[in-house]
């Protein structure tokens with residue numbers, strides 16, 4: 001069984017709140033990234049007291065209200081399906097704060113965590129302010145929504161992006177990695193991928209491998225799965241007929257995304 005591929009396992013944790021994915025330091029080999037996916041029924045509430053962790057709450061689908069008990073943000077969320085391909089709203093909450101999410105409509109919410117000691121202000125990351133980037137050429141085209149990129153100083157260690165890859169294309173490609181704390185050439189960042197596909201029965205392939213192949217797994221990934229990337233290159237290939245969506249959470253000792261392309265495949269960038 002793969003240690004890197006997590007299937008959704010739905011568990012009602014309080015009335016109207018279903019935990020679908022949970023990646024923690026205890027149940028994974030990650031030290032810097034934790035991730036939860038919750039589904040919240042209209043009127044139901046999910047709350048959490050953060051310890052020495054910061055959290056980015058992403059309104060993947062549906063509408064939610066979010067409060068940190070000082071500020072309240074209402075009717076966040078812009079889409080019924082991630083495949084509407086418009087940016088959505090998120091809220092950054094710093095360590096040692098308590099937040100509560102109330103669903104206005106049926107909602108799917110991603111909770112992205114990383115270690116944090118210095119408290120920063122809570123911040124609404126509005127859909128309208130999210131940078132959209134089109135990357136790549138030929139069959140390597142993808143669209144990126146930069147929710148919490150390293151150019152935005154709102155967080156201590158969290159980086160969050162969502163990526164759309166169309167049918168027959170590749171992303172996180174040519175294969176790159178960020179598993180050496182060796183700036184300015186490469187940063188150390190762990191990563192999780194939360195995947196969805198359209199149509200829903202679709203699948204993608206994701207390979208996670210290191211230079212010495214001590215880690216080398218190729219996974220068939222379906223909607224709702226999470227792939228954990230503790231280290232190594234991590235390309236995604238999308239079969240004809242399906243569109244891929246994934247939400248990436250990255251964190252490490254330094255909040256810089258500096259990746260290193262697999263030298264064997266670097267020629268692909270230079271075409």
Ligand SMILES: O=C(O)C[C@@H](O)[C@H](O)C(=O)CO
Pocket residue numbers: 135142144161163170171172173178191234248259
């Ligand atoms: O293909 C892309 O441009 C997205 C990836 O870079 C993805 O966000 C990732 O691999 C982060 O390390």
